[in-house]
Amino acid sequence: MSGLRIGFALLLAAFLAACATMPSQRAAYQAERQALSDHIRVLSGPEYGGRMPGTEGGRMTQAYMVEKLTGYGFQPGAAGGSWHQPVTLQRFSPVSSRLTIRSGRQSLPLSGEGLLVRIRSESRTVKDAGIVFVADKQGLHAASLTGQVALVRADDMQAVATELLAAEPAAIVALFDDSAAFDRFARGFRNGRYGLITQPSDRTAFALLSPDLTRALYERLATDGEGLAARATEAGAPLPLDATADLAFETARETLETANVIGVLPGRVKGSGAVMLLAHWDHLGTCGGESDEDRLCNGAVDNASGVGVMLETARLIAAQGPLDRDLYIVGTTAEELGLLGAEAFAEDPPFPLPTIVAAFNMDTMAISPRGAPLTVIGDGRTPLDPGIRMVAESLGRKLDIREEHQAFVARQDGWALLSRDVPAVLVGSAMGDQSAFDAFMSTHYHAASDEWSPDMELGGATEDIFLHVELLRYFGNEVSYTPGKR
Ligand SMILES: [Zn+2]
Known part of the structure; x- marks a missing residue:
């Protein structure tokens, strides 16, 4: 056989193979898109109540994940052979707040709805x-405002x-001149401050001052925001004012029980470490203004979609x-x-953190x-x-690495691992289309309109399932990846 004919034969074989695989690949993609859509539809449904921790909807969400993972062949991965890692939260809701500003012999008490x-x-x-008065970062050092x-x-x-x-003042008071912005932040503050039962008290109280009270404060200080900011900038440091403050804040504390859901598919090679997927199952419960017609924060994209991508990736790996x-x-x-x-x-991880070779949020x-x-x-x-x-390229996926995206690094769950030197990244298409991402952030993000619909955009997320399957096959197998080696 001549070289030319071998070349032709190979080409023909490749062509036939392509004909055979393309429709099945299309079918696999469609099936995955549907499976992802189903997870999102269920988890963002009204009976899940916006998946707030400590609620019935929260418990239903945990049960959903356990049921799916069990079906895929996973085992309980938390301590004591449980699916659940209990997490006790505490919530401090504001009861009364009073801030008194004294300058000269005059005092200005600030309290009520505006504080x-x-x-x-x-x-x-x-x-x-x-x-x-602080206008910028100049002159701020660790514990410099205690x-x-x-x-x-x-x-x-x-x-x-x-x-x-980091400067650890007793209180930071944010001064508002725009009532819409104040209302938006105030809603969150009225919900209180949450923490783990194991976390110590805050050193710094965070306060919001309404436009009305802000005006009263400027009047008492015989100045305005621009004037103070200009002087502080010129001084190159926080500007001390000729006034003192008394604070008296009280909150009501309650505890609530919730849990992480942890499953494991034990590996073939004992002692070779672990790979991990994580996705937050919770959302906000209700949100929006008191008079809004729809106050259910369904959290379809944030983060039923992440849970769906995680479950489908887990299913495909277990099936292989x-x-x-x-x-x-x-x-x-x-x-x-x-x-x-x-x-x-x-x-309090159920297995040693240093054994995690790669984690994907x-x-x-x-x-x-x-x-x-x-x-x-x-x-x-990370060394990942x-x-x-390599994995992205093997799938024909393009990468768009930009510095501005790194601003999110401490605002996602992977940070809890990354800040403890565990290689944890968030790889995905969500920010790949900047205009789609911006549109989501400015309309549906943390709003009641983050809802499932049969035609919601799942294209990138479906591709991200196949990507994570390949990432896990790469980082999860010794022959392809050993930490510390290329
Ligand atoms: Zn969110």
């Missing part, structure tokens, strides 16, 4: 605290938050048989309340269409990058 405080502590009183009250314009808050918290490494599936609770379930997992997956490029949150922070690139 909302969030603090993980049952009470906090401070007398004669110094007051500083015992003082820091005033910040609400618009500047985002830019200074990290450094300001175990990996070399143990495969842990972790449905975390209370992500929306501050990554609390993931934190509880990392604080799945959050808010169903946004972008099929073909959208992948983003990697946590890129540049080369493997992720």
Whole structure:
């Protein structure tokens, strides 16, 4: 046979193979899309009540995951042969808040609906605290504002938050000039501050001041926000004001019980480590304004879609048989309340954290269409990058790694692991289509309209299921990946 004819024969074989696999690949994609849609439809349905931890809907969500994982062939993965890792939360809801500003012989008491405080502590009183005005990060150092009250314009808050918290003032008071923005934040503050029962009290109280009270405060100080900000910027440091503050905050504390759901598919090679998927099962319960007609926060995209992608990836892997490494599936609770379930997992893991070779978080997956490029949150922070690139390329997936996406790294469950040196990333298409992502964030994010519909966009998320199957096959098997080796 001549070389040319061999070439032709190979080409023909490849062509026939393509004809044979393409329709079946299309069918596999359609079946996965449907399976994902079914998970989302059930978990975001009204009977699940927005999946708030500590509610019946929360327990139903846990039961749903256990039932599915059992059916796929997984075993309980939490301590004592349980599916559940109990997580005790505490909630501090505001009862009364009073802030008195003294300048000269005059005092200005601020309280009522226009002053909302969030603090993980049952009470906090401070007398004669110094007051500083903060306009930017200049001059903020660790513990540099201990015992003082820091005033910040609400618009500047985002830019200074990290450094300001590190400065550990007794209280941060955000000054609002826009009542719509105040109302939006106030709603969250009225829900209280949540924490794990194991977490210590906050050093710093966080307070919001309404536009009315903010005006009264400026009047008392005989200035305005612009004037103070200009002086603070010029000073290059928090600006001390000629005034002192007394604070008296009280909250009501309650505890509630919830749980992470943990399943395991034991690996073939004992002692070869573990790979892990995690996705938060909880959402907000109800949200929106008191007078809104629909107040059920279904959380279809956030994060029924992540749970669906996780369950389907788990199902496909189990159907192919175990990996070399143990495969842990972790449905975390209370992500929306501050990554609390993931934190509880990392604080008291049912197996040693250092044995985790790779962890993939799945959050808010169903946004972008099929073909959208992948983003990697946590890129540049783990040894997983080369493997992720190789697997993505083998599937014809494009990567779009951007620095701006890394701003989300501490705002997702993987952070509880990554901050403890466990290689944890969030790989997915959700942010791959920037306009689709922006549209979701500005309309349905944490709103009652984050609902399932039969034609919701599942293209990128469905592709992400197949991607994670390949990522697990790569990082979960010794022949393809050994930590510390390329
Ligand atoms: Zn959320």
